[in-house]
Amino acid sequence: MNLPDILSSIDKAFPEAVLTRTDFRGETTLELRPEHLRPVLALCHSKLAFDYLLDISSLDHLGDDPRFELVYELSSMQHHLHLRIRAKVSEEHLSAPTVSDLWPTADWHEREIYDMMGIRFDGHPDLRRILMWEGFPHFPLRKDFPLEGKSSDVPDVAFTAPAPLEGGPFVTVASGAGVHRREPRARRPE
Amino acid sequence: MIQQAAPLAYDSKIEGNIIFTKLDSAINWMRKNSLWPMPMGLACCAIELMATGASRFDISRFGAEVMRFSPRQSDVMIVAGTVTYKMAYAVKRIYDQMAEPKWVIAMGACASSGGMYRSYAVLQGIDRLIPVDVYISGCPPRPEALLEGLLRLQRKIEGESSLFDQKKQLLEAVS
Numbered sequence: 001m002n003l004p005d006i007l008s009s010i011d012k013a014f015p016e017a018v019l020t021r022t023d024f025r026g027e028t029t030l031e032l033r034p035e036h037l038r039p040v041l042a043l044c045h046s047k048l049a050f051d052y053l054l055d056i057s058s059l060d061h062l063g064d065d066p067r068f069e070l071v072y073e074l075s076s077m078q079h080h081l082h083l084r085i086r087a088k089v090s091e092e093h094l095s096a097p098t099v100s101d102l103w104p105t106a107d108w109h110e111r112e113i114y115d116m117m118g119i120r121f122d123g124h125p126d127l128r129r130i131l132m133w134e135g136f137p138h139f140p141l142r143k144d145f146p147l148e149g150k151s152s153d154v155p156d157v158a159f160t161a162p163a164p165l166e167g168g169p170f171v172t173v174a175s176g177a178g179v180h181r182r183e184p185r186a187r188r189p190e
Numbered sequence: 191m192i193q194q195a196a197p198l199a200y201d202s203k204i205e206g207n208i209i210f211t212k213l214d215s216a217i218n219w220m221r222k223n224s225l226w227p228m229p230m231g232l233a234c235c236a237i238e239l240m241a242t243g244a245s246r247f248d249i250s251r252f253g254a255e256v257m258r259f260s261p262r263q264s265d266v267m268i269v270a271g272t273v274t275y276k277m278a279y280a281v282k283r284i285y286d287q288m289a290e291p292k293w294v295i296a297m298g299a300c301a302s303s304g305g306m307y308r309s310y311a312v313l314q315g316i317d318r319l320i321p322v323d324v325y326i327s328g329c330p331p332r333p334e335a336l337l338e339g340l341l342r343l344q345r346k347i348e349g350e351s352s353l354f355d356q357k358k359q360l361l362e363a364v365s
Contacts, residue, residue: 132311133276140310149310158275163308170308184306 001079003028006048013043029084034066037087038097041072045102050074050083053103056110058089058117062143066090068119072099095120116141133158217352221265221291222344223253228264228288230281233271235298235330247333252340261287266343267320268336272300273313285320291356293323293347295339298330305329 007028010017017036022029032040044050054073061067066088074083089096098121100106110121111130118139121127128134135154138145148163167186175181209216231239242249249255258264261284273281285294296316299305302325304314316322323346326339354361 138310145310147310148308156279158279160275160310161314163304163310163312163314165308168308
């Protein structure tokens with residue numbers, strides 16, 4: 001099995017599913033309609049030999065509609081293939097179907113996305129925060145969450161407070177002029 | 191500190207076995223030379239802490255080699271690493287479980303001030319939760335710096351009024 005066969009099988013099974021297809025440096029990306037995300041991923045898993053889910057990540061396109069996006073990196077160990085699948089998630093309906101029943105590794109990836117971005121996964125067996133604690137009221141990887149953080153308090157569990165940025169964030173510059181020049185400082189974008 | 195016995199009280203059996211000093215000095219001398227650390231290793235500073243304990247740098251030269259993983263047996267907590275907000279109350283709980291007298295060394299930039307992590311997830315210095323006696327700069331500090339910090343702490347302990355300040359309740363009870 002090769003990638004063109006796989007793409008045509010997806011097209012045959014779900015003619016409406018693929019919005020755009022991008023080929024860049026030998027990597028193929030499909031953008032799917034959100035409602036076709038789960039059926040296409042299930043097809044990839046069961047029929048198209050994508051036995052390995054490398055990663056799920058999420059993006060926040062603040063200001064765009066729909067605002068969020070999920071990216072699934074599929075891999076086939078059997079046929080040495082890679083396929084990237086993307087789907088948008090709107091801010092009004094902030095959820096996506098789980099794939100943790102297809103690839104068990106998706107369990108923690110989805111928990112991380114829920115923790116950091118606030119996207120819920122329908123049907124997930126154990127959708128708790130994974131890095132922050134239960135009760136933390138924010139989603140820190142969103143674009144509108146400030147770098148220095150926000151105040152919060154869950155008694156006896158944890159608290160947070162904004163960090164002093166002193167005009168920061170502190171960034172360094174690429175320069176051969178020595179350590180003094182490269183020293184991380186508060187620099188305004190030019 | 192060994193005093194020459196006065197000729198009148200000369201007793202060859204106890205010669206050289208009596209030391210005259212202040213109780214404070216004796217207590218502090220004993221305390222400072224056997225500090226049992228609570229290794230609160232949270233990040234890469236803990237690797238330097240381990241190096242300090244190992245043969246090349248050998249923290250036992252200063253009597254602090256007995257790393258105790260139970261707070262109830264420890265005298266000095268060495269906070270070595272980045273204290274995240276998620277870990278912060280756990281560090282405080284362990285500090286609260288340590289028996290008095292107790293001291294704290296904030297080892298490295300993160301434990302002292304949050305270090306390079308000006309972020310939503312990191313406590314900006316462990317001194318926001320527990321009192322710190324010695325701050326050690328560095329990212330991470332070299333073992334020599336930790337040993338210097340330990341010596342600074344020993345010097346600080348030397349100057350403490352251990353009897354009147356720390357045994358107040360006992361003194362009130364017996365007087």
